[in-house]
Amino acid sequence: MLAAVLDQFHKYWMLDVFGIEARQPVTLTPFLDVVLSWNYGVSYSLFPAHEDAGRALLLAGQGLIVAGLFWWMWRAPNRLTTLALGLVIGGALGNAADRLTRGAVADFFYLHTTLPVGPLANYVFNVADVAIAAGVALLLFESLFAPEPPAEGAAKA
Template sequence: MVYRPWFSAPRAFGLVAVVLALALDQAHKFWMLHVFDIGLRQPIRLTPFLDLVLSWNFGVSYSLLSSQTGATRALLVAFQLSIVGCLGYWLWRAPRRLTAAALGLVVGGALGNVVDRLTRGAVADFFFFHTALPVGPLANYVFNVADAAIFLGVVLLLLESFRTSATRPTPAAG
């Protein structure tokens, strides 16, 4: 067995991704809420399809399970942390750096939203993506840096799965 320092192992890339996603998300939220004060300036048009806004999400994606009660918030936090635990276990055992980094982005993003829910009572979203066409659920979508990290992590996991399946030998016909 070849010795590798801990920082070259795939899990190190995953842990760095967790820290980066969580730190960027929380720094962006702090800046938008307390320095830029988006609540007083919104909406700010960035492009014809993207605005800066302040939107509080008391539920999960698309405000599903939206509630402002402490019991619902505790249930959502417990659910999110259980998923983070499962993904963290997968990250720790990930065989490749890209897999670990992708899982780290998902875990870091999820933790960023958990921190919001625990400290602010809801998740702060700032980017409002909208189109004039009724193109499904993304026609009007509000998200934050944590959500973007989760999305990027999932896309990387999908790409990694295609790459992995392409390198597997096909079984011989018999």
């Protein structure tokens, strides 16, 4: 939940205090700017939904996914899994709150390059997306490097 709160606070600050819409772009590095981009779909603007019915379908889909992740988190075998799933859920809830209250997700960080390096050549994201990516990275780390739990019924030495 902390990820959702941080995401919503950042979006409030960028939109209503800093006023990014009137100040954009703000160049931070040669490859990173701060801008305002409204995402009406999901990742990479897939499945854009400009109408209420489409947004309702996206929110329903997000709700089902979040419910499944909550179930997984409830049954998580350790704290790392719980943390990772909490980040993914918090990020999803932060973006869902935007879709519900603003009609679209506000993205601010524009990562870009002139090299044709795939999807990150031009990528706009927000704090919620960072939380989701960090959670997924932790889940991948855990699946690759966590020790295997002992098998049930295994003989103890």
